[in-house]
Amino acid sequence: MEQDTPRRQIKGRNASIGSLAKGKGSPCHQDDASQTGKRKRYSGRHLPEDIWHHICSFLPLKDAARAARASHVFRDSWRCHPNLNFTKETMGFNQNARIRNKMTTKYNSRVGHILKNHSGMGVKTLHLQFYGPYNASTSYCLDSWLQIAVKPGIEELTLVLNSESEQSLNKENYNFQCSFLSNGSGNSIRALDFIGCAFRPTKGFGCMRSLTSLSLGSVHITGDELGFLLSNSLALERLEVSCCNDIIFIQIPCLLQRLSSLRVSQCDMLQVVESKAPNISSFDIHFHGKNVEMLLGKSLRAKEIKISHPCVLQDARTTLPSSMPNLETLTIYSYGENFSTPMLPSKFLHLKYLVITVVEWAFPDTDDIFSLISFLDASPCLETFDLDIRMRRQGHGWILEDASQLERIPGHRYGNLRCVRIARFCSRKMLVKLTCHILENAPSLECLTLDVAPDRVKHTRSADDPIKFIREAPKALEAIRTCIEGKVPSTAKLIVLEPALSC
Template structure:
């Protein structure tokens, strides 16, 4: 054997503290690797050494380790193996099972995933507190063993259950066995996350008394079944529904006194959201316009609404929302098609501090951005204002070179406004007028950012990779030649009409296209 071969063989072995060796599976399959014949001796030496600890302490230590590391430790000794078999957190994903690292062929991935999970769960000898089964990419998975896995893992001590099936099961290919959660089995469950399955809860699930978080994604469940579940989940704090296509009317009962966060996304046939939860503080909605009734909504402080397939959403927001959520402090509005200018109104957002408004670019060519002053006027406590405009089609008239007369509203002061950001700033005359109005009437303004490229992600403002150290080349939002042309016109409008009106106490930050990504 050559010296190089000996070194390579040595690298494939794991040396323990006492000098004995345990072989590691060459395939990298750390979860299913076998112990060396010396492992029993190794375990005995560990017990006789300064590492001698009670087995329950070893179990506690290994329970705090990631499942991959805990499984690897089982290769060292019988003492660690016993702890591994009692590991309370079973998180099965392609990553934790080394499916990605081992580069399984597409046809073998599902079979290998099922084989590993089946072996680990059936050999498990302890109580499972966390079970996560992420099989989203295993499209050829045969789920005949799934019920048996759940039956073994769902016991009176389980706290968190996550089940994500492949997309093909979203239309009713698998029905979650709700009977496993009845009686005392679901009494300790705090977190339930289901995706791509059928869920038909009954009165028997009234024992989900400790459930605090419920997420249902592409799950078949009727409003009656959901109502039955919610009426008995008195500890619920967070509810999220995502693409649940059977719910027509979502009713949140008064008994959910601990519910704080509600999120509803793209529930296709939904027509009404009615909440009586007295302590609801955050509500997020994405979808077609629905009838909204938040009942006892005095505690709602954060509201994020993105309405699709409907026009004039901002008109609805300025005239109706002050009465629906009178104490809102953080408001995000996304519009898909404004045909009417935003009107002035007597309604006020008296407590609003942070306002974000996004346009998707399908607004009317005649939309007046200057009319957004009505939102500033209706928000006397507003401190931060972010406007994002995705201009895929340039549906506006660019400000002309000799446009000297601009609209002014000197009687509308915004004394609390400190920071303004406009993403996708363009040369539209009404947008230039909006910025000039803010500069002249926001007496506490500290900073204004004018970005001629719309580049935002999850409501966080991003800089250009050419000037921001924490962004890599190519991270900037892609653009078209038409957007690039308008960005140049926007920069010229800033230079000609805005720069000269910036007070000395205000910092102006102008951002143009990225020198790396936007050529």
Template structure:
């Protein structure tokens, strides 16, 4: 090579080296990879996958601690298991994949240092995931989002360090079986026919679940297997009345319940939620979201007094004039130390919502206000008087 050509090549190499250091993101577009004549006649995804494989082989080396691969609308790309060589498996701490195919095998070997595994829109079966989990003994966090190939999620007992599991939007998931003994936080968005979190979870502190009839399910099934549960968050679109049961949440301090009132049966009795108060002698805060609209309250039932001295805050979002909700609030404010009943904050609302909010204020004034003892504080957020809410509310269709 002539001397001047060699000099130019050396300068160019240094320039590219500097560019890679300053611009670590790789953008592969049809314009960059294909000429106009071939742009629509060539398999672009095959070319991109080939380039991506080559780039990953260069980038993923022993000693790497964090690997995050986000693809968009490309669930056909097969993540190369060969990347997880012995040196990589020994060093990697966090693995996060999005929109690809992931097929770990028993021959993969242990990922001794992996503490965080996050998969989103990843095509992986329950068996393949179980295989990976058995090889990840240091795992602390498992986060699965929209992994639709998983039907049965099995979490093995060898995961002694696993403390947090999040499963959201896995639409074909039907069963969850956990045997990890130290799980302390579990989140499930979806409907499953079988949920087994272990005979006893002494460390469980946070449980979040959203699906139909989850409120009744939680009251009936969780106290025996979660004796040390501290925070419980439930969300339901279809619900049935909660029964009074002898089992207790002895250590529950924070309760969050969200109900989609628009899908509830008109016969649903909000007062049945008193079962949670009866079962939770240590409860300090209760946040209740019941954004629904009813006709005005009728005569209230004569209810037994509810003894609960530790409750410091009871907050209702979307308070309405529903009889059961008024009765529930009356029962709580008589004994609570600090109760907050709040309506929705400033926003554009429909005429029907505005009318119901006004009825809710009347119900509070008539049935609740005079029952608040001197040791409790009632905060009522009335319908917003601002011009934006009053003038821009939407008429019902």
């Protein structure tokens, strides 16, 4: 019977709104139709308003806007939609370069129309990407939009100013007004993500008591201004600062007891990073071609660090064992380092995963590569070793020797080492000797991977000449067959990755 027709169920974000907007199959609709003989529009007013707001909150922004056209109920709910995500993709614009300017104008107009019709109440998430041009008019436009959406109760705020070039991002295209985070609006924010704008907190900046994640990319902010912000964000757990070229000194106060993750990269004017936060467990610090002084104190809880700067191999070997004694994962990216890593008695007592990438290393001496053995000898618990060496020049040339000519290198036993991978493996004597040394001192080795194919990493920055590497591949394969295969224990698996046939 018609009365037994089931209502459609709402299933999260994929809910069908057609039946709800029109009320097909609902008993109320059928009763009205039987009395008048005509099909009536279902208003849904018998449900409380907050229920309709909750239903609307499950819909993506574009679907919620469409539903608002179909029903007065959804139109009212749309005015309180909690998740506002404005990008050209979510707003239905494709990336056609020929009509980019016209598309940008339409995009900005559509975002403005939606926000002006929004009540500003109940917004939990605002993700706003803005596409220039940047001038006084667009600043006024952005201010008006943010005034609507940034209200007490907002939890996530992302502002991305897109630009055709990085040079434009280096200009102060838009100055985010700190007053937007006053009057209680800043108290509820858990995540703040700014890209390409200026942000100038002052000494009297308000409390950000709920802020747990802060990400600043290409943002105009000084070290002092960042300090004012951090000192008022005591719940902070994650901090990321990248390409903020006004910062000279970053100081992480000891008040940030909950801070567990710190990432700093490519701030051109930065000279010092000092952290007094006691509970950071993950560091990610990258500076290519620039030496930044790092004062990380006794980071006893640190278990992971990714680090890159001109003297990184030497600094990592000399300072990290004592400053981060509980380190478990160490990722090093060295660029243009031309000196040996010292052999020291200090140990990485808990290190399990070691990844070393060396770019444009000249290797002035034939045995320089064996300074890397210092890291292996210092890591008694090491389980995985991943090495990628990208040489600026081949120095002493490509050579191939019989295994009997490779003298044995004294070293420690690597009793826990199970997995070793060497990328860009070649027949150069030092790489062959290093591989043999590992095989002779790693009784628990389960897998050795030697990758002689540069095409697997062609999308990364590399100093290698791919043609030279492909021509060298047969020599590398012969070196593996002659010098290495016979040393691989029966309990271990040797994997050789050769160049693709298309090469």
